[in-house]
Amino acid sequence: MTAKVAHKIVLHFPQQTWDRPIVCMLAKEFDLCFSISKAEITHEEEGLVVLDLSGAESEYKRGIKFLKEQGVRVEPLERDVTRVEAKCTHCGACLAVCPTEALDVDRETWLVSFDPGKCVACELCIAACPPRAMQTAL
């Protein structure tokens, strides 16, 4: 019996794949469970879907391989919270909400740093950042 895995991932669909039922295939062919938390088509007509994907580890790997073969770019969600450095005023408002210290302040310079490695993509900082420097790629 293989272990079960669950990941939050971001799928970027190139224009030519958007009309095919690729996500459904994950359930049909690989017996994976998914719940979509966001789906969007950007102006360039690139499809973008955020989903929780879970299932048996071996099937999960095959599913991801299948997605890539279809031309879908797969990324862990973590990578999709970014900071637009030029917009950050180093006010510190985000520090109240960040649960992981991915956002942290140096108490000498009072500059606020962002460590993507510690970020769990909870997105709490996005609404808390007044100049909207914290963004998702969504």
Next chain:
Amino acid sequence: MSVKRTVAEINERIRKGQAVVMTAEEVARLVKEKGTRKAAAEVDVVTTGTFGPMCSSGAIINTGHTKPRIKMKKAWFNDVEAYCGLAAVDCYLGATELPESDPENRVYPGAFPYGGAHVIQELVAGKEVRFRAIAYGTDCYPRKEIETTVSLKTVNEAYLFNPRNCYQNYNCAVNLSDRTIYTYMGVLKPNLGNANYCSAGVLSPLLKDPLYRTIGIGTRIFLGGGVGYVVGPGTQHNPEVRRLPSGVPAGGAGTLAVTGDLRGMSPEFVVGVSFTGYGVSLAVGLGVPIPVLDEEVMRHAALGDEDLVTQVIDYSHDYPEMVARSLGEVSYAQLRSGSVQIQGREVPTVSLSSLPKARKIAARLKEWIGAGDFLLSEPAATLPGPGSGIAIKALHERARKH
């Protein structure tokens, strides 16, 4: 011998490149080291700075006349409406104005991604913005509508006119309720989850001249990256509050009305900001030079974060309901430490005003003065201070008289 200087003497030294200028943080250290008297003798000017959201801000814009002429009744910059109850092509674009299409708090908490403040920042950044106006048409102003783009290059005048900026001191906001609240003081987590404050403390302009001895009407200042002026006391200027023995107010007190040409400002110091669940505001960078006229001026200018205090206010009930209650007095040094004790609990603190930017502003002003590019101005009149009898009033509803 006690130190005495006039603004004219200081300007003479600035012109000759001899003036000694230090930031408020630097003189706070200097006074600890050498004492007030020596510091006052050594230093001619102390520079201050602050950068934070200041809602009562906006821009007066004269777009120039169209052909045929129009007397604007309503006008929009990037769909954000500007007030047109002035002359034909004069209008006032308020920082907190929202586009009509904004869902506001109908989907709570609203995101408020764009408003007047963002338009102002784009203009300062040199961008073109969409402009639309409508009118009813008159014999002298026959045109009824116009749609075009404008920028700082195309308009006649465009200047910030902020009725209330630069609060002398400001509340530290907490939430005693059991749900998250969204305020102009940021997101406040339930049950004293965080304490948000908004003052540059040791660098804050009006905390360093608490009795308004040098800052007055006509004072030349750093505004938004360019040069501006104090127009007068800001709205809600409230000098008669409780003060510490040093003279500094223990809570919100004085304010400044300021103006300055948008041309010459920088999008680094004029920033549109969005407060989730509250709305849009303009973060403004403002710095004031303080001429060291005597030792008292230096004593005030050198006060440190540990000498400056504010009040902890509940924003879930007390603030909205106009209940005057402080949950405690905390110093800016305590707030800066990362947490404060409130009702026996250790509460993490969060600053909404940017200290790195405040430092940059005080340093920039120091550079300008040091280079002889920025002379100090003697106020044309002083601001109402303690003893003036000026106090903030609430609006009491009254039955209509027939």
